Amino acid sequence: MPSWIQVSEMTDPLLCLKDFAVSFRTPNGDVQAVRGVDISVAAGEMVGIVGESGSGKSVTFLGVLGLLPKSARITGSATVEGLELVGASNRTMRTVRGKKIAMIFQDPLSALNPVYRVGYQVAEMIQAHQQVSKSEALTRSVELLDIVGIPQPKVRARQYPHEFSGGMRQRVMIAMAIANDPEVLIADEPTTALDVTVQAQILEVVQRIQREMNKAVVMITHDLGVIARVADRVQVMYAGRVVERASVNDLFAAPTHPYTVGLLNSLPRVGQERLQPIPGRPPNMLRPPQGCAFRARCPHAAPVCAEKLPELQPHANSMTACVRINEIDVAEMSGITA
Amino acid sequence: MADTAIPEGLLGADPDLNDVEALNVRVLTPFQMAWRRYWHHKGAAIATIIMTMLLIIVIFAPLTARYGINEQVLKIQEGNNVYLSPRSIAWMGTDEIGRDIYSRLIWGVRTSLFIGVTSAILSVIIGTTVGAIAGLRGGVFDDLMMRVTDIFLAFPFLVLVIVVRAALGNLPWLTAIIGDISSIRFLIVLFAIFGWMGVARLVRGQVLSLKEREFIEASRAVGASNTRIVLSHLLPNSIGPILVALTLSVAGSIIGESTLSFFGLGPQPGTNSTSLGLLVELSSSGAKQGNWWLVAFPCGALVLLVVCINFIGDGLRDAVDAKLDTGK
Amino acid sequence: MLRFIVRRLLWLPLTLLLVTFLVYCAVRTGWHPEQTYKRSNPRATREKVEQYLAVNGLYKGWGGYVRGYFEWLWRFIQGPDHWPRSIKGRALVYPPLRYSIFNTLRLAGIASILGISIGLTVGTLAARKPGSWFDNIANTGAFFVGAVPAFVSGVILQLVFAVELGWFPVGGVYPPGHQGFDLLLMIKHLVLPVTVVAVQVIAQYSRYMRASLLDVRSSDFVRTARAKGLSERNVLFRHGVRNAMIPVATVLALDVGQLIGGLIITEAIFNYPGMGVYFLKASFNGDIPQLMPYLVIIVTSVLVFNLIADVSYALLDPRIRLG
Numbered sequence: 009m010p011s012w013i014q015v016s017e018m019t020d021p022l023l024c025l026k027d028f029a030v031s032f033r034t035p036n037g038d039v040q041a042v043r044g045v046d047i048s049v050a051a052g053e054m055v056g057i058v059g060e061s062g063s064g065k066s067v068t069f070l071g072v073l074g075l076l077p078k079s080a081r082i083t084g085s086a087t088v089e090g091l092e093l094v095g096a097s098n099r100t101m102r103t104v105r106g107k108k109i110a111m112i113f114q115d116p117l118s119a120l121n122p123v124y125r126v127g128y129q130v131a132e133m134i135q136a137h138q139q140v141s142k143s144e145a146l147t148r149s150v151e152l153l154d155i156v157g158i159p160q161p162k163v164r165a166r167q168y169p170h171e172f173s174g175g176m177r178q179r180v181m182i183a184m185a186i187a188n189d190p191e192v193l194i195a196d197e198p199t200t201a202l203d204v205t206v207q208a209q210i211l212e213v214v215q216r217i218q219r220e221m222n223k224a225v226v227m228i229t230h231d232l233g234v235i236a237r238v239a240d241r242v243q244v245m246y247a248g249r250v251v252e253r254a255s256v257n258d259l260f261a262a263p264t265h266p267y268t269v270g271l272l273n274s275l276p277r278v279g280q281e282r283l284q285p286i287p288g289r290p291p292n293m294l295r296p297p298q299g300c301a302f303r304a305r306c307p308h309a310a311p312v313c314a315e316k317l318p319e320l321q322p323h324a325n326s327m328t329a330c331v332r333i334n335e336i337d338v339a340e341m342s343g344i345t346a
Numbered sequence: 347m348a349d350t351a352i353p354e355g356l357l358g359a360d361p362d363l364n365d366v367e368a369l370n371v372r373v374l375t376p377f378q379m380a381w382r383r384y385w386h387h388k389g390a391a392i393a394t395i396i397m398t399m400l401l402i403i404v405i406f407a408p409l410t411a412r413y414g415i416n417e418q419v420l421k422i423q424e425g426n427n428v429y430l431s432p433r434s435i436a437w438m439g440t441d442e443i444g445r446d447i448y449s450r451l452i453w454g455v456r457t458s459l460f461i462g463v464t465s466a467i468l469s470v471i472i473g474t475t476v477g478a479i480a481g482l483r484g485g486v487f488d489d490l491m492m493r494v495t496d497i498f499l500a501f502p503f504l505v506l507v508i509v510v511r512a513a514l515g516n517l518p519w520l521t522a523i524i525g526d527i528s529s530i531r532f533l534i535v536l537f538a539i540f541g542w543m544g545v546a547r548l549v550r551g552q553v554l555s556l557k558e559r560e561f562i563e564a565s566r567a568v569g570a571s572n573t574r575i576v577l578s579h580l581l582p583n584s585i586g587p588i589l590v591a592l593t594l595s596v597a598g599s600i601i602g603e604s605t606l607s608f609f610g611l612g613p614q615p616g617t618n619s620t621s622l623g624l625l626v627e628l629s630s631s632g633a634k635q636g637n638w639w640l641v642a643f644p645c646g647a648l649v650l651l652v653v654c655i656n657f658i659g660d661g662l663r664d665a666v667d668a669k670l671d672t673g674k
Numbered sequence: 675m676l677r678f679i680v681r682r683l684l685w686l687p688l689t690l691l692l693v694t695f696l697v698y699c700a701v702r703t704g705w706h707p708e709q710t711y712k713r714s715n716p717r718a719t720r721e722k723v724e725q726y727l728a729v730n731g732l733y734k735g736w737g738g739y740v741r742g743y744f745e746w747l748w749r750f751i752q753g754p755d756h757w758p759r760s761i762k763g764r765a766l767v768y769p770p771l772r773y774s775i776f777n778t779l780r781l782a783g784i785a786s787i788l789g790i791s792i793g794l795t796v797g798t799l800a801a802r803k804p805g806s807w808f809d810n811i812a813n814t815g816a817f818f819v820g821a822v823p824a825f826v827s828g829v830i831l832q833l834v835f836a837v838e839l840g841w842f843p844v845g846g847v848y849p850p851g852h853q854g855f856d857l858l859l860m861i862k863h864l865v866l867p868v869t870v871v872a873v874q875v876i877a878q879y880s881r882y883m884r885a886s887l888l889d890v891r892s893s894d895f896v897r898t899a900r901a902k903g904l905s906e907r908n909v910l911f912r913h914g915v916r917n918a919m920i921p922v923a924t925v926l927a928l929d930v931g932q933l934i935g936g937l938i939i940t941e942a943i944f945n946y947p948g949m950g951v952y953f954l955k956a957s958f959n960g961d962i963p964q965l966m967p968y969l970v971i972i973v974t975s976v977l978v979f980n981l982i983a984d985v986s987y988a989l990l991d992p993r994i995r996l997g
Contacts, residue, residue, distance in 0.1 A: 075897055098906070106903035113901075118894035121913055122993055123920075132912075133902045168992045184902070497693065500928055500976045502935035508957055509697070509969070512704025601823045605939065608825050609954065630829055630943075641833070645826050653821040660817075 021048035022224040023072075023109070023192045028084035028094070029248075030064070030071040039293045041067045043248035044084065046320070049192065049224040054215070056239030056256070057228045058271070062290050064248040065228045069194045073109060074101045088192060107137045110185035112214075114197040116177035120169040126180050127153070127165025133187040152183040156213055175206035182213055186221065193218070194226045199234060211238050232275060236260060244268050247291055247301035249317070254326030264328035266306045269338050300331065308336045380586070380665040390661020393654040400651070404456045411449035412437075431639055439639035441628060447639060450620055451647055458600055458622035459651075461530060461613075465537035466595035470588060472538065473545025478580065480546065481553025488550070495543040503540075504605065511536055511611065528614035530621075533606075537599045545591050552584040586666025593659035597652050604648055622648055678988060678995075682981050689977055697969045698743045701962055707732040710960025714761045729758065732962075746966065758963035767964050770952065775934070775971075777847060778948035780860075781941070782933040785868045789875025790926065796876065797883025798915060804888060812880055819877035828870045828943040835866060842866045845945030867944045871937055882925060886918040893917075920990045924983045931979025935972045 030042040042064040049055045057065045070076050072086045072093055086093045088108050093101070105111075113119040120129060130149035134140060140148070146165070153161035156179040169177055178198055185193055195214060199207035215238045218225045227239055235242055235256060242259045244252040244267065252265040263269050270286035288305035291297050297304065299314035306313070312331055320327040323334070330338070385391050403410045431439050438447035480488040498506070514520055514536070515527030525531035556562060556579070565579055600622065606612040607623030608630070626648055629641040711726050712718060718726075726732075733742050749756045754768035800809040819827075836844040842865050843849065852859065890896065891914055899913040936949030945951070949968065956964035988994045 073901060075901055102903045102905065104903070105901050111901045113894065113898060115894065119898045121895040121899070121917065123917060123991060132899075132904070136903050170993050181898075496980065497689075497977070500931060500980050502932045502938075502972065504938045505935050505953060505969075505972060508953075509700050509704060512957065513700040514704075516703050516706060597821075604823060605825060608939070609942070626826075629826075641829070645830075649822050649826060652823070653818065656817065656821045 021050045022089055023047075023049045023226070024085075024087045025068070025072065026085040028068060028071070028086050029082070030067050030076065031081045032077075033079045033081065034294075037294050038081075040296055041248055041293055042071065043296065043317075045243075045245070045248075045250050047226075047243055047250065049226055051191070051224050052218070052222045053240045054218050054225040054227055054238055056235040056242040057226060057245060058230065058232060058235050058242060059245035060230060060290055062247075062293070063245040064293075065230075065245045066196050068245075069111070069196065069226060069228065073105055073111060073194075074098075075105075075111075103137075106133055106190070107188045108190055109192040109194060110188070110190040112178070112181050112185045112193065112195040112198050115201045116174065116181045117169065117201075119181060120177060122169055125166050125168055126172070129169075130165075130180065130184045130187055133184045137188045149183070149187070152187055153180065155186070156180075156183045156217075157209075158183070173206075174202050175209055178202060178206075178210050179213060182210075182217065186217055186223075189221070190223070192224045192226070194228070196228045197230070198227075199231070200229070207234070208237075214238065232271060244271070247296060248293060249301065249329065250320060251302065251318075251329040252326060253320060253328075258325045262324060262326075264323045264326045264333055264338060265302075265330045266308055266338055267302050270305070300329070308332055308338070384661045384665035387657075387661035387664050389657040390664070393657035393661070396650070397654045397658065400455070400654075401459075404452055404459060407452050407456050411452045413446045413449040431637075438643045439637070441640065447625070447643055451622075451625060451643060454620045454622045454625045454644075455647060455651065457530065457613075457619050458603055459596075461534055461537070461603055461621070462596040462599035465534045465541060465599050466592050468534065468538035469541030469595050470545050470592050473542035473591075474549045474581075474584075474588060476542065477546035477549030478553055481550040481557065482580075491546065491550075495547055498543055499547075507536070507540065507602070507606070508609075508611065510539065511606075528612075530613045530619075533603065533613050537602060540602075541595050541598070545588065545595070548587055548591050549584060552587055553580055556580050556583055586662070590659050590662045590666065593655055593662055597655040597659070600648070600651060600655070622651070679985055682984060686977060686981060690974065693973050693977070694747075694970055695740075695743050697973060698746065698966065699739055701965050701969065702732070702739060702742070705957070705960030705962060705965070707960075707962060710962070711761050714959055714961070726761070750967070750970065754967075757967060760964050761961050762959065767967060771964075771967055774936070774947060774949045774952040777946065778934065778936045778941075778950065781864060781867055781946060781948055782871070782937055784864065785871035785937075786875060786930065786933060788868070789872040790879050792872070793876040793879025794883045794922070797880035798887060798910075800880065801884045801887035801891065801914075801918075802910060809884075812884070816877040816881050819873055820881075824870065824874060824939045825943060827873070828867075828940055831866055831870055832943060845943070847947060863946075867937075867940050867946055870940050870943075879922070879926075882922050883918065886921055887914055890914050890918045920987065923990055924987045927979050927983035927986055931976045931982075932972075934975045 025045055025047040027044045027046065028042060029040070029044045032039040032041060045064075045068060047055070047057070047068070057068075059065045067076065071080060071082050074093070074096075076082075082094050084094060088104060091100070091104070091108070093104065096104075120126070124132075127146055127149045130152055131142065131145035134145040134148055135142070138145075150161045150165050153165055158164050158176060158179050164172070164176075169180070172180065178201075181198075193214075198214065199210050202210060211234060214225065214227070217223060227234065229235060239256045242252075242254055242256055243250045244259075244265065246267050252259070252263065252268050254264065259268065260272065263272060267286075273284045274286060276283060286305055291301050291304065297314075299316055300306070300309075300318050303309040303313040308330075310332060318329040318331050320329050321333075330336075433439075436446045436448065438451065440446055441450070476491060480491045511527065515532065521527065521532070524535045562579060565574075570578075603612055603621060604623035604626045607621065607627045610627075612623045612627070613621055622644065625644040629645050631640075707727060708723060711723060715722070733739070746758070749758065754766075757767050759765060760767055796812050800806075800812040803809060832844060835841050843863050845863075845867075847863055848856070848859055849863075895917075896909060896913050899909045904912075934949060936951070936953060938950035938954060940946070941948045941950035942954060952964070953968055955961075956968065
């Protein structure tokens with residue numbers, strides 16, 4: 009057992025998902041968006057959740073906070089500081105949202121209410137959980153805007169969301185998220201809607217907050233670059249399951265799942281003549297495939313892969329859901345270019 | 347251990363994993379999806395059936411109506427004709443001259459539907475043209491059109507109709523073309539004048555939103571001319587809302603015609619035809635005299651017609667809305 | 675923001691002039707002054723007709739229209755005492771006009787306030803739980819009410835409640851021959867017409883509100899509000915309704931602008947002497963001196979409330995204000 013895994017299991021994880029599953033009832037049947045994931049995040053660490061669209065990464069955490077539409081069915085367990093969230097009453101959830109767990113959303117323009125001033129919206133977050141007067145909340149919100157690096161915070165607090173640039177808006181979202189000093193921060197693709205140059209700034213803000221305030225941060229993204237930059241540990245999701253769990257270094261240096269290898273290979277490289285996408289498409293979650301969901305696109309697929317839903321098992325310093333990990337050279341995928 | 351055999355995953359990939367057909371999800375064209383959605387709407391489905399039956403009855407009026415439009419139910423010698431309550435020789439009773447309400451209703455609905463459909467089609471033609479130009483060109487034309495229709499549409503409808511009707515009806519050169527103020531032609535034109543504005547604004551909105559979409563840019567990049575873009579891309583994508591507007595326009599005309607008739611400003615097409623509105627007008631006097639069939643059947647027909655058309659419009663809206671949605 | 679209002683305010687007089695001129699032309703064309711006068715006063719002599727035409731500036735021809743308009747305008751501005759008199763026995767136009775205005779304001783005002791407040795509430799409640807029994811009933815109800823034309827429901831209500839059951843009077847403001855002010859009696863006479871109108875308004879506004887609120891509820895910032903841990907009620911009102919009101923408020927302003935024209939159909943059915951009936955009578959008689967002030971009032975009201983609608987949109991949506 010690698011030492012770092014032991015360590016993170018020894019420190020009590022703040023957020024702990026066990027066999028967490030989400031399915032949506034639709035007229036055509038049940039869409040199984042998340043099919044049993046185990047994720048834990050401890051204080052002071054940034055866990056990256058990486059996967060394609062449709063892998064279930066956002067749905068997982070929206071489900072944890074109870075922000076999914078009514079057609080969603082959630083099973084399994086999700087605890088924050090020991091408090092069980094699955095099946096919790098709305099009242100309980102309201103003490104968690106914004107207070108224990110705060111979320112930063114993808115598109116800050118649509119995530120902020122266009123008719124209220126920015127300072128008010130941050131203050132609203134404060135007043136939702138702290139007994140302070142309106143003026144105190146507004147003062148505090150100005151301080152928060154300052155913390156996230158918005159210049160002239162007092163003036164800007166009186167402005168409306170559409171008067172901010174994309175990066176500044178996202179900083180406002182971050183300020184809102186940390187307003188009540190939550191234990192856990194969930195950032196759902198916070199940089200996807202932003203320019204590349206601004207992305208770096210936002211990531212820097214999030215990382216600074218994580219380190220200075222010792223928060224547990226979940227960084228959801230499809231961008232491996234983001235993972236490389238800020239994550240400590242990574243969970244790779246595919247078709248509603250976690251297929252690899254590793255430290256960020258190990259993930260890039262020694263991936264242990266064909267899907268991860270595929271992702272890494274599909275990153276464009278200087279001097280590369282042809283792009284190497286992963287062939288095929290993600291499966292339809294209305295009737296998820298038997299066994300390993302990746303086998304249709306996996307160059308190492310074998311009959312054993314179709315037998316049962318693969319569980320995570322340790323391999324080297326990581327955890328992988330590939331049942332053939334000991335039989336194949338995962339990195340051999342690069343040989344298929346010919 | 348290096349696997350030197352051809353990777354099994356790539357060849358003969360498990361066919362039923364990602365195979366769309368295997369999931370029994372057929373790929374449908376947008377039209378087919380819209381068709382499905384339309385029939386899913388129960389109200390629209392029932393309404394369409396009812397309307398179709400009505401249309402058949404009405405179109406084949408000479409066959410389905412039991413009597414001529416001015417024919418009296420009984421010969422004078424055979425007995426009293428006037429204000430008979432519903433019975434076997436006159437299923438819906440008779441009016442003040444002894445004519446069969448049922449037959450007159452069929453003839454009347456025929457006329458009113460004709461008015462409604464014709465004016466709706468006219469409105470749509472004019473409105474689509476103006477709206478498309480306004481949306482595409484923009485500029486002064488667009489501004490002017492928006493302002494004018496803004497103000498026009500802000501006025502109380504009936505007041506406007508009465509004033510415009512009076513003014514147009516007294517212009518000799520106009521009435522020479524479109525007919526006398528109490529003719530059906532005049533009414534059709536009148537409704538078209540009021541109807542085109544709503545359609546124009548709708549089409550303009552559609553064009554504006556579609557204009558910015560990538561597939562239009564792509565067409566331009568390939569070198570399509572403006573006309574081609576309008577005809578092959580913009581219009582087909584706007585068909586949905588235009589259809590809905592058309593349907594509601596028909597309903598609006600029918601109600602409008604009845605309202606005007608209520609005030610005696612409706613079509614007075616002479617003794618050879620009648621309209622639904624005229625028949626409904628009987629209801630106010632009929633009510634006071636206690637001849638309930640004069641109220642029930644015309645008003646019932648009116649309400650049935652309008653409700654059905656509204657349901658159809660609703661169904662169309664459902665069918666069309668999701669089609670315009672990207673994804674979801 | 676101020677600049678926006680000022681700019682629109684500057685346009686207003688010009689637009690007013692233009693539109694009232696168009697109205698004048700339409701009225702002159704629609705009701706031929708000579709014919710209508712002769713119809714109302716069948717025994718008038720040639721001289722009287724000429725005099726009538728001259729006094730009212732009813733010149734012929736294109737130039738005559740323009741000249742006639744300005745003459746009329748001049749007299750109009752000077753106040754009701756200078757307004758041309760009705761063609762019927764040269765009665766003053768203003769007193770019946772004022773009487774009609776008050777009646778209409780009463781009827782339309784009460785019906786609107788009731789209808790809009792109930793309608794908005796129903797719409798909000800329906801949107802809270804889409805697909806619930808309440809929502810379905812509200813929706814179906816609104817649908818059918820909207821499909822039944824006003825005069826059908828009016829006539830039926832009148833038939834059932836006034837003629838058959840006799841619970842309410844058939845029409846009018848007071849019973850014929852009644853003098854003086856009697857609140858209870860007035861209310862009794864108002865019940866049926868107000869009901870007819872209010873029901874239509876409720877149907878309309880509940881649909882607007884429901885559609886707007888459903889739209890807003892699926893937007894991201896509502897999810898953010900929930901993610902803040904706000905109570906459902908706060909989410910609904912502070913974020914949902916507040917944003918959903920924006921389009922509804924503009925429609926409201928436009929609707930109110932139309933009210934002063936009177937509810938023609940309802941007033942006609944219930945013989946209620948409001949602006950609607952005033953207009954009907956005037957238009958039947960072709961009484962231009964009566965028609966013009968009425969139309970000018972409507973035009974002014976519509977244009978002013980159009981402006982108010984734009985302003986309120988800017989007030990409620992900062993993106994318009996500052997964008």
